[in-house]
Amino acid sequence: MNKASDIEQPLLNATQYFSDQTRWQSWLDVEATLALSQAEMGMIPQEAGMEIALHSNLNSVNVEKLRLKINQTMAPVFALSECLADVCGKSGAYVHWGATTQNIVETGRLLVLKQVQRHIFQNLSQVILQLSTLAEQHAGLVMVGRTNRQNALPITFGFKIAGWIDELIRLADQLKEVEPRLFQLRFGGAIGGYHSLGADGVRLSELMAARLGLHLSLVPNRTSVDPLIEYITKLSMIGVASARISDELFLLMTEEIAEVSEIFDENVVGSSTMPHKVNPKYVVDLGAMSMQLRAKAGAALAVPSPSHEADAVTNRLLTQLIAETCPMAINVLEKLYKTIAAIAPNRSKMQENFLKSREMMATEGVMMRLAETVGRSHAHDIMHGLVDKAKRDNVSLYEIIMQNEEIVAALGAETLNKMLCTDGNIGQCEAIALQAAAAGREVANKIII
Missing domain, CATH: 1.20.200.10 (Fumarase/aspartase (Central domain))
Incomplete structure (x- = not known):
């Protein structure tokens, strides 16, 4: 397996990624990469590396024999390496050379x-x-x-x-x-120290990592x-x-x-x-x-x-x-x-829901405009008192605000009417939505390349 084939493989059903067939084929891919890399380094004969890689697929291996051997030995990678060796002729002697079970399984x-x-x-x-x-x-x-499951401000x-x-x-x-x-890639042999591979272990890992499109670990x-x-x-x-x-x-x-x-x-x-x-x-x-x-x-x-x-x-x-x-x-x-x-x-x-709360949701905007004249704290107190009165007396907040001389003098009746009777202040919600959509498209297209 290499980087190109890794990309070209079709997507599977979600559960198929962890089926026996997928798992066994992934092990065979690692065995093939191991053999080819070792052949390139001269650790095993060239023809052995090519022969092992040629047969490292489930079409070559006797799957029923493999399944039986796994049940008998309770050692799946050992069973697979034996079945692969059986179909590789004399080259089978070089299958799984210097590797251990976890090297194959993890990779x-x-x-x-x-x-x-x-x-x-x-x-x-x-x-x-x-x-x-x-x-x-x-x-x-x-x-x-x-906010907190209570009506707050208009958004989109x-x-x-x-x-x-x-x-x-x-x-x-x-x-x-x-x-x-x-x-x-962590391919350090039985205990991770390249004991069976010696000084060639690091170079072997480098070749395998390059073939498989993996990074090389500091400690294998x-x-x-x-x-x-x-x-x-x-x-x-x-x-x-x-x-x-x-x-x-x-x-x-x-x-x-x-x-x-x-x-x-x-x-x-x-x-x-x-x-x-x-x-x-x-x-x-x-x-x-x-x-x-x-x-x-x-x-x-x-x-x-x-x-x-x-x-x-x-x-x-x-x-x-x-x-x-x-x-x-x-x-x-x-x-x-x-x-x-x-x-x-x-x-x-x-x-409909917006219209029910339109006047209440406009109070922050009115408060901030009023604050320019009387200060934020005093403006908050004025608006909070008017909201309480509207709720307590079950009367229109719009009417109460329009009757408040201090607010009308500070903002003007026309401005107040616009703030309380239109679709409201949605801030930059529309612009933010469009920006997020553009950013989303950019990321979505980037992550599938």
């Missing part, structure tokens, strides 16, 4: 994770592009902005989406930034588990980001707000007993999947440190966690894409 896993990473970036790119389009479309769609739907884009851009940065530490030991733990935590951040989106959408779907809804086929049923109900479907599934993925970070951080120079228990735990977390991350992004595709904003409800 093969890195090759699989490179494909997983490519799949994740493709899915993430699609989601960011999808959100960027929505942010552009709804950059100016005014809605109520809420595009501005809300911009926040999601921003988080996913940071997520893409985190996933990319981890690669130099994750994709490091068998106890460097922190890159895998870090990677699992980064994948868990996909769950954090997608949970935020699903949670926000879920809240906006409540009947009291009803500003977004899911688009369903007419055959979809909301409740088995209440015909009038149309329960959210996509966001519920997405939320549950996201929380499961997010929890993997805790599991990764709980993995015990390896003892001495190798620890099979730690390796087994990490192998299982990786095999669970990677498909989950891919599936969460796919579910996120489908969820966003099924979401539609309710423009009329957004306008």
Whole structure:
């Protein structure tokens, strides 16, 4: 395997990355690279290296024999190297030369994770592009902005989406930034000190790393588990980001707000007993999947440190966690894409909710303009008192403000009327939405190259 073939391989179904066939083929790819690199260095005959590489695929190896041998020996890499040697004739004597099981397993896993990473970036790119389009479309769609689940100030739907884009851009940065530490070749032999390879070990690792598109580790030991733990935590951040989106959408779907809804086929049923109900479907599934993925970070951080120079228990735990977390991350992004595709904003409800709170949400703007004359603290006290009076007496805040001589004298009736009766002050929400959409497109196109 080399950098070119690594890119050209088709994406698999999420669960296939950790199937027996994929795992065994990754080991064979490592055995082929090992043999070719050793042949280049003269450690084994040239013809042996070429013969081993030629047969290092599951079409050449007897898979049923391999499976049987694994069950008999309980040593999968040993069984694979024996089956590979059987089909290589005299060259079989040079299969697995100087390597140990974990060298093959860990390196093969890195090759699989490179494909997983490519799949994740493709899915993430699609989601960011999808959100960027929505942010552009709804950059100016005014809605109520809420803090602590209370109406606060007017924003736009595009501005809300911009926040999601921003988080996913940071997520893409985190996933990319981890690669130099994750994709490091550690091929130091039985205990990590090149005991069976001697002085040629470092040069062999350099050749193999170049062929496989990996970085070379400083210490080729068998106890460097922190890159895998870090990677699992980064994948868990996909769950954090997608949970935020699903949670926000879920809240906006409540009947009291009803500003977004899911688009369903007419055959979809909301409740088995209440015909009038149309329960959210996509966001519920997405939320549950996201929380499961997010929890993997805790599991990764709980993995015990390896003892001495190798620890099979730690390796087994990490192998299982990786095999669970990677498909989950891919599936969460796919579910996120489908969820966003099924979401539609309710423009009329957004306008209705905005109009109900328009006067209240304008008070900050009025206060800041008034502060230019009387100072911010006094302006806050005046506006807070008027809001309390409007709520207590159940009267129009607009009328109370327009009757206040101090405010009218400071701002003017025309200015006040404009501030209290228009679509309100949305600040730079529309511009921010458009900026986030442009940034999202740039990142989305970059991470799939």
